[in-house]
Structure formats: C-alpha cells, structure tokens
Amino acid sequence: MKDVVVIKCGGSTIAELSDEFYKSVVKMQKDGKHPIVVHGGGPAINQLLQKLDIKSEFVDGLRKTTEDVLDTAEMVLCGKVNKQVVTSLYQAGGQAVGLSGCDGQLIEVEPVNEGMLGYVGEPTKVNTNLLSSLMELDMIPVIAPIGINAEGTHYNVNADSAAAAIAKELGAEQLVFVTDVDGILKDGKCLEKVTIEEIESYIADGTIYGGMLPKVRAALSTLTGNIQSVMIMNGKSTNVGKDGSVQGTTILKSKMKLYVS
Ligand SMILES: Nc1ncnc2c1ncn2[C@@H]1O[C@H](COP(=O)(O)OP(=O)(O)O)[C@@H](O)[C@H]1O
Numbered sequence: 001m002k003d004v005v006v007i008k009c010g011g012s013t014i015a016e017l018s019d020e021f022y023k024s025v026v027k028m029q030k031d032g033k034h035p036i037v038v039h040g041g042g043p044a045i046n047q048l049l050q051k052l053d054i055k056s057e058f059v060d061g062l063r064k065t066t067e068d069v070l071d072t073a074e075m076v077l078c079g080k081v082n083k084q085v086v087t088s089l090y091q092a093g094g095q096a097v098g099l100s101g102c103d104g105q106l107i108e109v110e111p112v113n114e115g116m117l118g119y120v121g122e123p124t125k126v127n128t129n130l131l132s133s134l135m136e137l138d139m140i141p142v143i144a145p146i147g148i149n150a151e152g153t154h155y156n157v158n159a160d161s162a163a164a165a166i167a168k169e170l171g172a173e174q175l176v177f178v179t180d181v182d183g184i185l186k187d188g189k190c191l192e193k194v195t196i197e198e199i200e201s202y203i204a205d206g207t208i209y210g211g212m213l214p215k216v217r218a219a220l221s222t223l224t225g226n227i228q229s230v231m232i233m234n235g236k237s238t239n240v241g242k243d244g245s246v247q248g249t250t251i252l253k254s255k256m257k258l259y260v261s
C-alpha cells in the first residue's frame, strides 16, 4: 500500500519521546501519509519482571518467554505501553487506535524455537484488511507485539520483527526504527548508509550485537519488497520519515542503490 510508513518505537526510548515527535507523526498523516506505530517495551517488561521476581534472559536479542514471562509482557505491552502511545498521539492532535497482534488476528505467528525460547513467535501472516480499514478512517494504528497462533495461543513477538512483517505485508513505503542510539555505530561513529552485505559482515565481526541484531535482521527481511531502504534513528530526533533534517543510518538494498536512490 502506497504512502504507508511503519514507525517502530523501541522500548529503549519510548518514555523519552517528545511531544514534537508525536506531533511529527500526526503531521505526517495530515500531509497524506499513513503512519502505523509498532512499539516495544523491553525495559518496562524488565521492571515488572523484577518486581514480581520472575527471571528472564535474552538470546540474540530475543527474550526467553515462559508462561509467567508471557503474562507479564502482555500486561505491560498491551495494558500500559500501548495505551500511553495512543494517548500521546491523541494529545498531539491525532486519532489513534491501540491493538495487539491478537486483536482481529492482526499478527499470526509460529514459534521461533519452542524448546529454546518458549513462547516467542515469529509473524507468518498480518491482517492487512484491518489496518487498511483503520487507516481509511484516518486512525493511526498503534500495535503491541503480542501474536496469536491458529489455536489461539498467545506469543511474545520481538517488536522489530512485528514492525518488519507489517511493513512487508502492507507493501509499505518506509520502515523506520526509532531507538536510543543515532543509528548503527561502528568505532563510535554513526554510519550514514550501509548495504545488506556490509551488515552481514558487521554481524559476523561483532560490530552489531544484542538489541541491534533483531533490528537489522528485521530490516533485511523487508528489503525484498516495495521498501527500498530502512532507517534507524534516535528517539531524540523530533522528526520521522524522509525529511532531510533526520539523521540516522539508512540500510540500502545494495551498493548500486547508493548511486540511484
Ligand atoms: N553497532 C551497533 N550500533 C548501535 N547500537 C548497537 C550496535 N550493536 C548493538 N547495539 C545495541 O543495540 C541497542 C538498541 O537495541 P535495543 O536496546 O533493543 O533498543 P530498542 O528498545 O529501541 O529496540 C543499543 O542501545 C546498543 O546497545
């Protein structure tokens, strides 16, 4: 779908996103784009897990999810963070509707590796009709990354992969990851543009690790469709999208695109 911009707001930065940030999302819609916000909430989940004395650990940026961890993640993501984002967009002058991937089978999933990660799901199908209908009503969909399988079991989904699946299935124009760093850093400097090939070498040599791994893997998985480039930017920027003032890392399909885009 033309003009769709999927904006993934990382849990690392969500509490610090400014009014200007939300206003820029609403402005984007008033300028004729269709923004969709997918949010994370890793640090908020950690806080509640700690309070409840429930242990959890990450493997390659994915949280091992037992039943207790799933319940906690779902409470935080769907009950708290999702409604905060909806309210912030409303206060910025927009109309937003909060959903999880379980509502209307928005994000159908299959387990990534049940033995190793428990209830962690990978999106297999997205209810694009539901999103299109909301966007036709000028609503901004705000999506929490909890998925559902054919039997109705809920799964914890990494928010980066949820955003990528939505962007890919809708044929979005742009996918933007908003996080707590300026972009992909190498030797302390933010890389302005990187190609798929370069990313693979940065994963192999350890330049890219931890929470950046699901982000770049999600980015790479989308670069097969409509999307020509994916952006990673800092939540401290007050603008999202292709605006020239936005700083960050742009991930491009290949070196060729450096010269034609
Ligand atoms: N090469 C890299 N450049 C920038 N950040 C990186 C890199 N490799 C790993 N990271 C880590 O990835 C983090 C962002 O991922 P994450 O904490 O999951 O954020 P979010 O909640 O926004 O998804 C950064 O804060 C940083 O610690």
Ligand SMILES: CC(=O)N[C@@H](CCC(=O)OP(=O)(O)O)C(=O)O
Residues within 6 Å of the ligand: 009, 010, 011, 012, 039, 040, 041, 042, 043, 045, 061, 062, 063, 073, 120, 121, 145, 156, 157, 158, 159, 160, 211
């Ligand atoms: C499976 C998995 O790792 N799920 C994530 C979901 C939230 C998320 O992705 O939040 P961030 O944007 O802050 O990373 C988690 O439990 O933390």
